[in-house]
Amino acid sequence: MLSIGIRVNTNIHCLKSRFGFNLESGEAYRIVKDVNNQKFLNLAGIHYHLGSNIPDPNYYHQASTITCQWISSLKEPSIKYLDFGGGFPVSTNSKYQNSFKFHTIHDYIQAIVKPIKKFKLNHLQLILEPGRYLVDESTIFISQALHTRYHKNKALITINASKNIMPLTQSCDQKILIIPWSGKVQPLNTKHQAIIYGHSCMESDWLAKKADLTNKVHPKNMVIFYTAGAYNITQSNQFSFPRPAIILLEKNKTRLIRKAENFHTLISKDYCNI
Numbered sequence: 532m533l534s535i536g537i538r539v540n541t542n543i544h545c546l547k548s549r550f551g552f553n554l555e556s557g558e559a560y561r562i563v564k565d566v567n568n569q570k571f572l573n574l575a576g577i578h579y580h581l582g583s584n585i586p587d588p589n590y591y592h593q594a595s596t597i598t599c600q601w602i603s604s605l606k607e608p609s610i611k612y613l614d615f616g617g618g619f620p621v622s623t624n625s626k627y628q629n630s631f632k633f634h635t636i637h638d639y640i641q642a643i644v645k646p647i648k649k650f651k652l653n654h655l656q657l658i659l660e661p662g663r664y665l666v667d668e669s670t671i672f673i674s675q676a677l678h679t680r681y682h683k684n685k686a687l688i689t690i691n692a693s694k695n696i697m698p699l700t701q702s703c704d705q706k707i708l709i710i711p712w713s714g715k716v717q718p719l720n721t722k723h724q725a726i727i728y729g730h731s732c733m734e735s736d737w738l739a740k741k742a743d744l745t746n747k748v749h750p751k752n753m754v755i756f757y758t759a760g761a762y763n764i765t766q767s768n769q770f771s772f773p774r775p776a777i778i779l780l781e782k783n784k785t786r787l788i789r790k791a792e793n794f795h796t797l798i799s800k801d802y803c804n805i
Contacts, residue, residue, distance in 0.1 A: 580616030670760030
């Protein structure tokens with residue numbers, strides 16, 4: 532017998548998903564019935580995922596309440612686990628900093644667990660998938676300034692990278708730090724905003740439109756992007772530039788996780804002996 536899980540969804544505020552069988556419409560009930568009518572299938576778990584960077588734990592409480600009430604009504608002893616996915620935001624996500632109070636991971640877990648206890652489903656194994664929460668702030672991207680010019684109190688900076696390496700910078704504001712390569716820091720008379728461009732021929736190749744600067748930026752200055760872990764590495768591509776090395780810093784020691792790519796890397800799979 533094959534044990535399976537099914538994904539469900541429900542109407543929570545504006546968080547609508549195209550994935551999962553809907554609870555309100557009765558669709559999820561029909562799927563459970565279909566599974567039970569199959570001789571070689573066993574319904575072992577229920578999966579629910581609200582989305583990504585959910586700013587309010589109350590959404591999880593609502594979804595958990597509705598889902599747990601539904602599971603309780605099924606009276607299915609074969610259900611062993613409840614997978615509530617992830618979606619917990621990180622504290623440095625500026626998209627929500629000005630609109631919502633930041634909540635701890637404890638707040639989110641409590642919001643999910645309380646309905647589980649209320650409907651006496653303590654026997655279920657709770658599975659969480661907080662990938663973004665674990666890796667987003669753990670990763671930084673280091674590049675180097677190639678050229679800077681100033682226009683109407685705005686710095687136009689070109690770096691030795693491209694948006695293909697950090698594809699999510701255009702949709703997620705990130706903290707950016709400029710570090711001089713050598714010499715003294717030269718403070719600006721007035722605060723500048725900077726546009727940081729990638730080093731390609733595309734007009735759309737920019738990595739930040741409103742980076743705040745307090746120091747002058749010179750060639751070879753390091754340009755550091757924080758909160759670069761989710762999901763820039765997995766969505767990066769090789770357009771215009773090979774991808775850089777990935778280095779792990781652990782207990783003051785470094786370890787190479789992925790070698791830097793080069794031109795040979797890009798073409799190595801393009802030629803086959805026939």
